[in-house]
Amino acid sequence: MSAYENFLSELEGLEVISSPTQVAKLSEDYFRFSPILTPILENKVGDLVLRPKTEAEVIKIAQGCVNHRIPLTVRGAGTGNYGQCVPMHGGIILDTSRMQSVKWIRAGAACVEAGVKLGALDKKAQEIGWESRMVPSTFRSATVGGFIAGGSGGIGSVLYGQLRDRGNLRSARVITLEDTVRVIDLRGDDVQKVNHAYGTNGIITELEIPLAPAYPWAECIVAFKEFEMAAKFGQALGNADGIIKKMISVHAHPIPSFFTALKSYVPDQSHCALVLVSESDLEAFKSLVRSYQGEICYEKSAQVASKGLTLVEFSWNHTTLHARTVDTSLTYLQSIFLDLDAVMEMYRHFGDEVMMHLEFIRMGGKVFPAAIQVVRFTTSDRLNEIIKYHEDRGVLIANPHTYLLEDGGMKTVNQEQLDFKRLVDPYGLMNVGKMRSFL
Amino acid sequence: MSAYENFLSELEGLEVISSPTQVAKLSEDYFRFSPILTPILENKVGDLVLRPKTEAEVIKIAQGCVNHRIPLTVRGAGTGNYGQCVPMHGGIILDTSRMQSVKWIRAGAACVEAGVKLGALDKKAQEIGWESRMVPSTFRSATVGGFIAGGSGGIGSVLYGQLRDRGNLRSARVITLEDTVRVIDLRGDDVQKVNHAYGTNGIITELEIPLAPAYPWAECIVAFKEFEMAAKFGQALGNADGIIKKMISVHAHPIPSFFTALKSYVPDQSHCALVLVSESDLEAFKSLVRSYQGEICYEKSAQVASKGLTLVEFSWNHTTLHARTVDTSLTYLQSIFLDLDAVMEMYRHFGDEVMMHLEFIRMGGKVFPAAIQVVRFTTSDRLNEIIKYHEDRGVLIANPHTYLLEDGGMKTVNQEQLDFKRLVDPYGLMNVGKMRSFL
Numbered sequence: 028m029s030a031y032e033n034f035l036s037e038l039e040g041l042e043v044i045s046s047p048t049q050v051a052k053l054s055e056d057y058f059r060f061s062p063i064l065t066p067i068l069e070n071k072v073g074d075l076v077l078r079p080k081t082e083a084e085v086i087k088i089a090q091g092c093v094n095h096r097i098p099l100t101v102r103g104a105g106t107g108n109y110g111q112c113v114p115m116h117g118g119i120i121l122d123t124s125r126m127q128s129v130k131w132i133r134a135g136a137a138c139v140e141a142g143v144k145l146g147a148l149d150k151k152a153q154e155i156g157w158e159s160r161m162v163p164s165t166f167r168s169a170t171v172g173g174f175i176a177g178g179s180g181g182i183g184s185v186l187y188g189q190l191r192d193r194g195n196l197r198s199a200r201v202i203t204l205e206d207t208v209r210v211i212d213l214r215g216d217d218v219q220k221v222n223h224a225y226g227t228n229g230i231i232t233e234l235e236i237p238l239a240p241a242y243p244w245a246e247c248i249v250a251f252k253e254f255e256m257a258a259k260f261g262q263a264l265g266n267a268d269g270i271i272k273k274m275i276s277v278h279a280h281p282i283p284s285f286f287t288a289l290k291s292y293v294p295d296q297s298h299c300a301l302v303l304v305s306e307s308d309l310e311a312f313k314s315l316v317r318s319y320q321g322e323i324c325y326e327k328s329a330q331v332a333s334k335g336l337t338l339v340e341f342s343w344n345h346t347t348l349h350a351r352t353v354d355t356s357l358t359y360l361q362s363i364f365l366d367l368d369a370v371m372e373m374y375r376h377f378g379d380e381v382m383m384h385l386e387f388i389r390m391g392g393k394v395f396p397a398a399i400q401v402v403r404f405t406t407s408d409r410l411n412e413i414i415k416y417h418e419d420r421g422v423l424i425a426n427p428h429t430y431l432l433e434d435g436g437m438k439t440v441n442q443e444q445l446d447f448k449r450l451v452d453p454y455g456l457m458n459v460g461k462m463r464s465f466l
Numbered sequence: 467m468s469a470y471e472n473f474l475s476e477l478e479g480l481e482v483i484s485s486p487t488q489v490a491k492l493s494e495d496y497f498r499f500s501p502i503l504t505p506i507l508e509n510k511v512g513d514l515v516l517r518p519k520t521e522a523e524v525i526k527i528a529q530g531c532v533n534h535r536i537p538l539t540v541r542g543a544g545t546g547n548y549g550q551c552v553p554m555h556g557g558i559i560l561d562t563s564r565m566q567s568v569k570w571i572r573a574g575a576a577c578v579e580a581g582v583k584l585g586a587l588d589k590k591a592q593e594i595g596w597e598s599r600m601v602p603s604t605f606r607s608a609t610v611g612g613f614i615a616g617g618s619g620g621i622g623s624v625l626y627g628q629l630r631d632r633g634n635l636r637s638a639r640v641i642t643l644e645d646t647v648r649v650i651d652l653r654g655d656d657v658q659k660v661n662h663a664y665g666t667n668g669i670i671t672e673l674e675i676p677l678a679p680a681y682p683w684a685e686c687i688v689a690f691k692e693f694e695m696a697a698k699f700g701q702a703l704g705n706a707d708g709i710i711k712k713m714i715s716v717h718a719h720p721i722p723s724f725f726t727a728l729k730s731y732v733p734d735q736s737h738c739a740l741v742l743v744s745e746s747d748l749e750a751f752k753s754l755v756r757s758y759q760g761e762i763c764y765e766k767s768a769q770v771a772s773k774g775l776t777l778v779e780f781s782w783n784h785t786t787l788h789a790r791t792v793d794t795s796l797t798y799l800q801s802i803f804l805d806l807d808a809v810m811e812m813y814r815h816f817g818d819e820v821m822m823h824l825e826f827i828r829m830g831g832k833v834f835p836a837a838i839q840v841v842r843f844t845t846s847d848r849l850n851e852i853i854k855y856h857e858d859r860g861v862l863i864a865n866p867h868t869y870l871l872e873d874g875g876m877k878t879v880n881q882e883q884l885d886f887k888r889l890v891d892p893y894g895l896m897n898v899g900k901m902r903s904f905l
Contacts, residue, residue: 134682135745135746135747136746156679160708187707188706188708189707189708193708193709193750194708194709194750194751195708197749214749215749215752216753216757237708237746240595240679240681242574242679243574266831266832267632267633268626268631268828268829268830268831269599269627269634305574306574307573307574307575307677308574310636310653311654314632314654314655318655389707390707392706393831393832
């Protein structure tokens, strides 16, 4: 720890966490969902965790890291799944959880510090009739900064597309790790420099994000006898422009049986769709359900749903979480299918080895079935075989079993992000080892 | 008139218009946009116009028409373009313009009498943060009932699709013309029986329609040197899920020169897009404009736009209206293009004979370039040749030069609407001659 003595002496008054147990805990995210990542990441720990409360403190930490050439990894709530915030080479963990100020909020937009939790923001925004355009299933604890730096979309993406889409991030305020630390305000298309860059190229301290009108969202589970019908229903609901919905999460049997709190509602052997739909469109929604021979087996009004259990916490990677609660040998994949034919082909080919879990999302103006399949893991080779089988048939796999930025969904080097990294992190101190093009 | 004496004696207290000039005026819509329809429809007049103020009065009129076997044609504001409300065989014109009561209005939905004007409804709805999901360019005078009975979509369709889409009409209350007149409440999928049926199968007295969140809509004109770029920009904006917009109306040169109140803003020889975009997405919108080498030549804040001139009144068939103000030999077409390649092919093939005017709308979850081309009319044969040229190349033409329900956009008999007509109008008294399958 002596290497940190000078460093810390410059940072008086800052909250420092040095207890090895706590530091180890704050070096993790949910990478244990992946049997590939677990052995790689489970012993990677930082040296110290710092919890700044203000941007001024962040600047001091950044300057200290530059001066002493200490690696720096930024962390939100640690709800990521690919080790986005795991320090590969020790150093400082900058935990943003104390930066919880909502700077302003108005119809259509909000400005927040990076550590603001999405759930807390939405509670505030809903008071004036608005809410986040999209949230992860971990909205209760996940931070806005973490979601922007490490996420790509979520509940709401069926209406508003992906975080990377123009308009879904208005501005980001970034602290550099140059010789003399700077504050840079990125606006317009420039925000893409740090959007989904895992915090490799600047410390995001503040974000301006757009808001969506807060419909009262009713929550329904629709059961189907045939999986194909469930999938077709999901796509049809996605395409139904006159029915406003926030989430269409479709699960093949036996996934519903993993949902302890829900499984009593879902008829045995059934497949199901978990849906958030605008309460005032419920009647039209039910007509659509009937036309696909679905059966509504669970229905909560927006008011009831907002108070207790929410289906949001069974969607996206919460599905995987529930599956792993039942059987820790289960893991997952992330895919984008171009159509339902490909979904059905994989569904039939893999059977229970790759259990189909669809999340319908909008991409480039059209609704596609994305998937977060629950996979029965046997070996790495078999997992890679499964991935290859999908890719050979035109399914895009955003591999969640890599901690490298480019090897997940992006596939290629993002030159703009790399250039920005070279500019703002000349000593390569930020989230070391995560950007393949900067290894 | 003696045939009406008994009839009228049963309808005491009702507003009756019998002045031939007024009746002739109230027998028209905007069919003069079509040189084909004009000679067919211009001498078609009703015998009397009745203006009920309540549903009870409507029921009395309906019963009278049945008892005396008098043809009945329902009329809203007469802003249609295909003679939807033109009485082909005289009789009674039921003018709904006195039925202006907004029964209730709440977040997400409103219930109105058929004669409520869309503009008036929106003013009221906006007070609580909502507005109609879609309106015609004639929103100031057009009625909700007329829009549902005679329209198909409009400004807002780029977000919410078509009026026929599930969810975009919640209920319709209909008076029949059976021996004993009945009131029927249609809900759910049953509303399709009377949706876009030209009032051939029941008198709509009341409607429940969904509402959309009322964003503050900024209004912009974007100029482009090349038409292709304008069209591509329109599609890209349509596909941009993170930029909320209500209208994307693209006009090839020389159409902008027809817009007297706007042409000074648009650079000479330019093509342009008229856009309503959420004020809080303006920054992202401008980035998109730049990436298509567009130039914003007109920009009004939502507040300013809501008070005076609105671009809405230059879009959809208001475009044709402005064009015909300059040159009455101009007419129009209505088309749906499956992609921009087909748009460009037609643009290049026809040159100034068919001036391209695109309205981007969502159909089945995807944004398509619909078109309301401005056409230099020469002969009927040539017009049919133009239509055939489009259809042969896969462009769907919703022919606006026919007054027959099935020969416009629908192309086929709507069995559900026909069955409902047989049920509720056994004597074939309603909007006689408009439903081809019931001639």
